[in-house]
Amino acid sequence: MLHRILNILGWVGTALVFGAVAIRFVRPEWDQYATWGAWAGLALVVLYTFGQWRDIVEYFRRRQARYGALATTGVLAALAIVVGVNYVSARQNKRWDLTASQQNSLSEQSIRVLQGLTAPVKITVFDRQTDFDRFRARLDEYAYHSRQVSVEYVDPDTRPVVAKEYEIQQYGTVVVEYMGRRERITSDTEQDMTNALIKSLSDRERKVYFLQGHGEKEPNDNERDGYSALSGMLRRDNYAVERLVLAQQKDVPADATVVVIGGPTTDLLPAEGDALRRYLAKAGKLMVLVDPPIGSQRQPAPLTNLEALVNEWGVALGNNVVVDVSGATNEPSIAVAATYPMHAITQDFATLTIYPLARTVEPVAGGTEGRTPVTIVETSRGSWAESNLASLATGVDMDEKTGDTQGPLSIAVAVSAAPDASAAPPTPPNSNDPKPETRVVVFGDSDFATNAYAGVPGNPNLFANAVSWLAQQENLIAIRPKEAQDRRVTMTPRQQTFALLSSILLIPAAVFAAGIFTWWRRR
Numbered sequence: 233m234l235h236r237i238l239n240i241l242g243w244v245g246t247a248l249v250f251g252a253v254a255i256r257f258v259r260p261e262w263d264q265y266a267t268w269g270a271w272a273g274l275a276l277v278v279l280y281t282f283g284q285w286r287d288i289v290e291y292f293r294r295r296q297a298r299y300g301a302l303a304t305t306g307v308l309a310a311l312a313i314v315v316g317v318n319y320v321s322a323r324q325n326k327r328w329d330l331t332a333s334q335q336n337s338l339s340e341q342s343i344r345v346l347q348g349l350t351a352p353v354k355i356t357v358f359d360r361q362t363d364f365d366r367f368r369a370r371l372d373e374y375a376y377h378s379r380q381v382s383v384e385y386v387d388p389d390t391r392p393v394v395a396k397e398y399e400i401q402q403y404g405t406v407v408v409e410y411m412g413r414r415e416r417i418t419s420d421t422e423q424d425m426t427n428a429l430i431k432s433l434s435d436r437e438r439k440v441y442f443l444q445g446h447g448e449k450e451p452n453d454n455e456r457d458g459y460s461a462l463s464g465m466l467r468r469d470n471y472a473v474e475r476l477v478l479a480q481q482k483d484v485p486a487d488a489t490v491v492v493i494g495g496p497t498t499d500l501l502p503a504e505g506d507a508l509r510r511y512l513a514k515a516g517k518l519m520v521l522v523d524p525p526i527g528s529q530r531q532p533a534p535l536t537n538l539e540a541l542v543n544e545w546g547v548a549l550g551n552n553v554v555v556d557v558s559g560a561t562n563e564p565s566i567a568v569a570a571t572y573p574m575h576a577i578t579q580d581f582a583t584l585t586i587y588p589l590a591r592t593v594e595p596v597a598g599g600t601e602g603r604t605p606v607t608i609v610e611t612s613r614g615s616w617a618e619s620n621l622a623s624l625a626t627g628v629d630m631d632e633k634t635g636d637t638q639g640p641l642s643i644a645v646a647v648s649a650a651p652d653a654s655a656a657p658p659t660p661p662n663s664n665d666p667k668p669e670t671r672v673v674v675f676g677d678s679d680f681a682t683n684a685y686a687g688v689p690g691n692p693n694l695f696a697n698a699v700s701w702l703a704q705q706e707n708l709i710a711i712r713p714k715e716a717q718d719r720r721v722t723m724t725p726r727q728q729t730f731a732l733l734s735s736i737l738l739i740p741a742a743v744f745a746a747g748i749f750t751w752w753r754r755r
Contacts, residue, residue, distance in 0.1 A: 245276025338373050340580070342426045345433070346378040353381050353429065354409040358400045361387045367406065367420050374425070408432045427468040434470050438489035438703055441476035447497030449678060451475060457679070459494060461686035465696050471703075478504045484511035490702045492519045493538070495678030500537040508541060515651040515668035517702035521678035524553045524591035545647050545672045546600040550592030550617060554641055554676070558614030565589055567611045567643060567677075575608045575646060577673070577701045583690035585609070587643060590677035592617050594642045605647035608673075609694075615639035643676040646701070666704045673698045 252270035255262050338346075355374065357367045364385045375381045388395035388403070398407055398414075408415045408428045415428040442451040442459070451463045451473050463473040476491065478484065484491060484507055491511065500508075512518060520542055522535065539549055554567040567587040572578035595605040617637040648671045679685065681695045700706065723731065 239280070241276045242280030245273040245280060248273025248276065338377060338422060339426070342374075342422060342429075343377050345426060345429055346374060346381065349378050349380040349433075351380065351411055353378075353432070355381065355383045355425075356398065356407045356409070357383070357385045358388050358395055358398065358405045358407070359385075359403050360389070361385075363404070370420060370422060370425065423468060427470070430468075431470045437470060437472050438705075439472045439474055439485075439487050440466055440490045440492060440699060440703075441474050441485065441488050443478060443491060443493045443496075444475050445477050445479050446493075446500065447495070449494040449682060451494075454683065456684040457682050459681060459683070461683045462681050462692055462695055465692050466699060469696060469700065469705075471699070478507055481507070483507050484516065488516070490517040490519060490699055492521070492699075494519075494521045494681070495523055496535065496538065499535045500541070502537060505537045505541050509544075512670050512672070513652040515670050517671045517704075519673045519675075519698060519702060521675045521681065522549055522591065522593075523678050524589060524676070525551070526553060526589070542672070542674055543596070544600060544603075545649075545674075546596040546603045546605045547645055547647065547672070547674045548594050548596050549674075549676070550594065552591055552617040552619045552637075554587070554590045554592065554611055554615055554639075554643060555618045556611055556615040556639075558612040567615060567641075569609050569611055569643070572609060573607050575606055576706055577608050577646060577694070577697050581690075581694065581697065583693060584688065585690035585694050586680065586685065586688055587677040588679040588685065590643045590680075592637070592641050592643060593645050593674050593676040595645050595647075603647050603649045605645040605672075605674075607642040607644070608646050608698075609644035609675075610640040610642055613639050615641055617641055644674065646671070646673045646698070648672075669704065671702045671704075673702060 248269045252266040252273065255266040255269070355371060357364065357371070359367070371383045375383055386394050388400055402418060404418050404420070406417050406420070406425065406428070410432040413432045415432045417424045417428045419425075442448065449457060449459045451459045454460045466473055471489070476485070479501055488511070491508070508518065520538070522538070542549065553565065555564045556567045557564050558568060565588070567590045569585045569587070572581055595607060599605070616639055619636055648669050651668055651670045680691050685691045
């Protein structure tokens with residue numbers, strides 16, 4: 233009687249399990265009842281199994297059963313390995329980007345910003361449901377590099393209340409939220425998304441002032457010798473770019489994060505030099521780019537006041553031109569740098585930079601007043617500092633007797649120091665901002681940052697890294713996102729005709745001929 237009851241319970245348990253599976257597919261809203269049914273069925277099947285223990289023991293005493301048990305154990309072990317591998321790979325995954333320009337991978341800057349997140353970031357995409365995929369691949373990369381990032385996709389047509397809450401005006405809007413701050417973009421490019429993320433992380437906009445009035449480069453000039461490309465990169469890093477005519481003001485504006493003097497051809501006024509000294513005493517940040525006194529940048533008079541200012545920070549400007557015959561370019565006056573001394577600006581920086589017309593910029597031995605600069609850019613061993621400027625038009629040779637100096641040569645330095653105690657701005661309590669410092673960077677060339685050389689990836693990135701270091705925004709020091717390359721194949725009409733005939737005639741004819749040859753040999 234008990235045996236019959238156990239048989240009935242076994243069949244009932246099996247029916248409950250299969251019924252629960254069917255309910256999950258047919259009536260998902262009954263999922264709770266399906267779960268209860270599955271557990272009840274499993275319990276009945278286990279009870280039936282225990283009731284058949286004598287038959288099970290007798291079965292495994294047979295030789296055939298033992299062989300079957302070994303085979304079953306092997307299958308279960310293989311399944312366990314597969315399940316374990318999938319479990320580990322789901323939590324510890326690794327991706328490889330095999331594209332030539334790494335277009336499916338985030339830039340170093342984006343990764344560094346993501347890894348520095350200390351609070352959750354929510355990214356919400358508002359678009360038609362059919363257009364979500366154009367955002368998904370990129371945003372999956374953001375979530376992959378930081379567990380602080382969560383992504384939600386919202387169709388404004390099906391969820392109008394949410395769209396109204398976020399004040400969405402058009403499809404394709406991406407909203408980045410961080411600690412109550414929101415940034416909106418209408419693009420799916422990495423540059424714009426990382427820019428929105430940087431803006432949401434910052435509680436204020438920082439300003440970079442470009443000094444004017446002494447023949448400096450214009451920050452908004454689109455010509456070859458302008459800085460418009462550089463200004464665009466700084467704006468993407470959440471810096472406002474402004475012009476500054478210091479001769480018309482008593483002091484540097486209080487909201488200046490960094491002041492840039494880019495390629496002056498005339499000297500500063502004494503009052504301007506004093507204003508910059510007062511600014512630096514208050515934890516100011518200054519970048520100076522000075523060209524050698526030749527060619528189109530020929531200076532009618534020495535930059536006495538400017539040189540005196542940088543000398544106070546332990547920086548010596550060489551009265552020479554760097555000549556580079558390493559073979560990297562066909563023009564000896566273009567200096568090339570491929571390796572960089574250790575510094576926060578050049579950390580993990582291994583990108584080529586070129587300097588069309590540079591002079592040496594060297595740290596003063598022992599520093600000045602406790603300020604000790606360090607070199608951040610050096611030329612190759614195949615370069616030297618040519619001191620005979622008059623010979624540049626007719627040809628030059630390395631001659632130590634005339635004062636030439638063999639490379640490597642320092643053409644950029646950086647220095648930092650504590651501000652004057654009486655003038656330093658107070659640090660607010662519980663502030664996340666770093667301790668204020670005075671920082672100065674000097675380059676021996678201003679042309680490397682112009683629009684003409686913006687296509688050299690290292691040039692604008694090095695300049696932007698220097699600005700980020702000056703602004704004490706070290707989390708932005710990295711290689712910025714690159715524009716997607718146009719990799720389309722352009723063919724002439726003759727090449728197009730050849731490709732067409734090859735695909736419809738030559739290749740099929742070759743396959744047909746191979747088939748005829750094989751048939752003939754088999755005969």
